[in-house]
Amino acid sequence: MSTITRRPAGLSVCAVTTVALAAVVCAVVVARPPPPPPPPPPTDVIFLPSGAAHLLYARRWTAPGALLAFVGAEAPITASLYDVTAPPPPLVEPSAAPGPAAECRGPVIHEERLTTVWWPLRRFLQHLRSEAHRNGSARAYVEDTYLYSADPAYPNLARNRGSAGLHRLEPDLPQPLGTAPRFFGRADLARLAGAPCSAIALFIGNGSESSMHQDVGEMNFITQVSGCKHVITAPPEADAVIGRHPQAPNDALLDTTTLAKWGGIEEQQQQQQRRQPRQRGNMGSSNDEEEEEEEEQQETEEPSLTLCNGAVRVPGARYHRLCAGDALFLPTSTWHALYGDSVPASEPSSMTVTFFFDGAEAL
Numbered sequence: 001m002s003t004i005t006r007r008p009a010g011l012s013v014c015a016v017t018t019v020a021l022a023a024v025v026c027a028v029v030v031a032r033p034p035p036p037p038p039p040p041p042p043t044d045v046i047f048l049p050s051g052a053a054h055l056l057y058a059r060r061w062t063a064p065g066a067l068l069a070f071v072g073a074e075a076p077i078t079a080s081l082y083d084v085t086a087p088p089p090p091l092v093e094p095s096a097a098p099g100p101a102a103e104c105r106g107p108v109i110h111e112e113r114l115t116t117v118w119w120p121l122r123r124f125l126q127h128l129r130s131e132a133h134r135n136g137s138a139r140a141y142v143e144d145t146y147l148y149s150a151d152p153a154y155p156n157l158a159r160n161r162g163s164a165g166l167h168r169l170e171p172d173l174p175q176p177l178g179t180a181p182r183f184f185g186r187a188d189l190a191r192l193a194g195a196p197c198s199a200i201a202l203f204i205g206n207g208s209e210s211s212m213h214q215d216v217g218e219m220n221f222i223t224q225v226s227g228c229k230h231v232i233t234a235p236p237e238a239d240a241v242i243g244r245h246p247q248a249p250n251d252a253l254l255d256t257t258t259l260a261k262w263g264g265i266e267e268q269q270q271q272q273q274r275r276q277p278r279q280r281g282n283m284g285s286s287n288d289e290e291e292e293e294e295e296e297q298q299e300t301e302e303p304s305l306t307l308c309n310g311a312v313r314v315p316g317a318r319y320h321r322l323c324a325g326d327a328l329f330l331p332t333s334t335w336h337a338l339y340g341d342s343v344p345a346s347e348p349s350s351m352t353v354t355f356f357f358d359g360a361e362a363l
Helices: 056-060 066-071 121-127 164-172 187-192 236-242 265-274 286-300
Strands: 046-048 076-082 114-120 139-149 199-205 209-214 218-226 229-234 248-252 304-307 312-315 318-322 327-330 335-340 350-358
Touching (some): 056 164, 066 164, 121 139, 209 236, 236 312, 236 335
Antiparallel strands (some): 076 139, 218 327, 229 335
């Protein structure tokens, strides 16, 4: 005869059937603890080779004629036009800005050489191949044009700058609009996947140059859609060395207008190449081991680059090269400068999409 016993309070429902003297013991299901939260965003600059190659816009916008088809060839866009051949204006209040000798200071800020133009997209893209653009007398750039901003009244939002047609690119951005994409390969970046962005900016150019500057309080994901750029980064405390421009405090005081102003890039490139797995034979010699130890010791030293013909060392400054599909994560308030390669006429113009996050909220 079988009997059913009542379960004690707090146990899972089960029937205990006694047959002869044998009993079936029911296990109490214990709730699993919640998974640990993802680690906080990293505090170091992280280069992600091909880190943005999976994103929809990185695959669609580079097709021949795609940008004209999506936005419209006659859609008006606002572009910045620079005459980088003009002599720089004198530096105002030089005594108010710390730094090395006056000849090392960068007296030029973007706004002092800027003219704003409103052109059809077709004309802008054609101008990027012109002689006036190449020689620097009329260098055009779609810059700081936001496809999204958490503040709809922000003046740099494309529709607020006369570039409403660029908003036709929104469907190719991560959805829902205004959220960060997922970047694979780094657990410490998982926290930012789907996080709300403060802004998403589009940059279009050819051989553009953006000197050292800082987005105070913001973290960045820089994604290269097409073309290549050289990026120099430095930690927030680098302002003790590079200074702040008295008329533009988010710009460096020292001259970083071109990539050639930086020294030590070749040495960092060699170190990056040495980090790749070495091809060795089955038997390593003692000389191989000594060389490897020496290289490892050099790589553990704090990275740096120099300015002012090698006279000023910038601790923590790093060189990165971004090409189509690559991504670069910048921690809060990281100093950065970007220098684009010239793009052949047969290839799409250089395009960059940058995601901005409020550093305090993301943490």
